[in-house]
Amino acid sequence: MREDVHLRREVELIDSHIHLHEYGSDVGRYCGNSRLHMIAVSDDLDSSKRTLELGSTCSNVIPAVGIHPWSISEGADRYLSQVLELVNAATFIGEVGLDKIFVPQTYERQLTVFRKFLEAARDAGKGVSVHAAGAWVDALRELERYDVKVAVIHWYTGPTDLLNTIKSLGYYIGVNPAIKIQKKMRNVVKAAPLEILLTESDGPYTYRNLKLGSELINDTIKIIAELKGISEDEVSNTIKQNFMSMLKKLR
Numbered sequence: 001m002r003e004d005v006h007l008r009r010e011v012e013l014i015d016s017h018i019h020l021h022e023y024g025s026d027v028g029r030y031c032g033n034s035r036l037h038m039i040a041v042s043d044d045l046d047s048s049k050r051t052l053e054l055g056s057t058c059s060n061v062i063p064a065v066g067i068h069p070w071s072i073s074e075g076a077d078r079y080l081s082q083v084l085e086l087v088n089a090a091t092f093i094g095e096v097g098l099d100k101i102f103v104p105q106t107y108e109r110q111l112t113v114f115r116k117f118l119e120a121a122r123d124a125g126k127g128v129s130v131h132a133a134g135a136w137v138d139a140l141r142e143l144e145r146y147d148v149k150v151a152v153i154h155w156y157t158g159p160t161d162l163l164n165t166i167k168s169l170g171y172y173i174g175v176n177p178a179i180k181i182q183k184k185m186r187n188v189v190k191a192a193p194l195e196i197l198l199t200e201s202d203g204p205y206t207y208r209n210l211k212l213g214s215e216l217i218n219d220t221i222k223i224i225a226e227l228k229g230i231s232e233d234e235v236s237n238t239i240k241q242n243f244m245s246m247l248k249k250l251r
């Protein structure tokens with residue numbers, strides 16, 4: 001862990017979930033930017049290798065390796081053992097999880113893969129960046145069953161009555177800039193305890209014509225502040241605190 005970087009004062013923005021490997025030659029906009037701190041997630045074997053490279057080149061990147069539940073439809077799970085071998089070189093595992101909305105047809109395979117990664121996270125003491133579209137209850141059940149200590153439920157738009165369970169398990173949720181247009185995301189933030197909130201981008205994904213990216217995190221903070229009736233500074237400081245507390249649990 002690069003403790004000096006995590007605690008640097010000038011870090012202002014936390015992007016707890018970005019697909020940095022997809023930025024190609026644009027990666028220079030983010031890599032080494034001392035105002036931004038990121039957890040860079042992967043989708044499959046090749047992107048896991050690329051993300052590990054970015055983790056060693058960019059001082060502001062925490063690398064995550066994994067197999068995205070959507071990649072299982074393309075057969076990415078045949079490289080499971082090779083991705084698992086990369087876990088020790090990473091700080092996080094992700095993007096991993098379960099998806100009953102977009103790819104329900106591969107659910108059983110997703111479950112097998114997710115469990116292997118959770119086992120690895122527990123044994124190696126890694127954090128997990130979790131995709132759980134339409135499978136919020138199942139994903140939390142598995143995280144708890146495998147006794148995973150550190151998890152961020154990325155772009156959480158699940159039931160608000162699970163927020164206290166997330167808090168009691170010591171996990172966090174990623175608030176996505178989609179909050180600009182997504183009512184479900186706003187309702188989650190209204191109901192969520194401040195101490196479980198992190199910001200994220202999921203960049204460079206496009207959601208309903210909104211091109212997601214770290215640049216939108218300031219807008220996200222503004223909306224969280226409005227919904228919570230507190231200042232933007234308070235939101236931004238709380239999120240930095242949450243991020244640091246989360247990283248401390250990995251030591």
Ligand SMILES: [Zn+2]
Nearest residue numbers: 017019095202
């Ligand atoms: Zn993602």
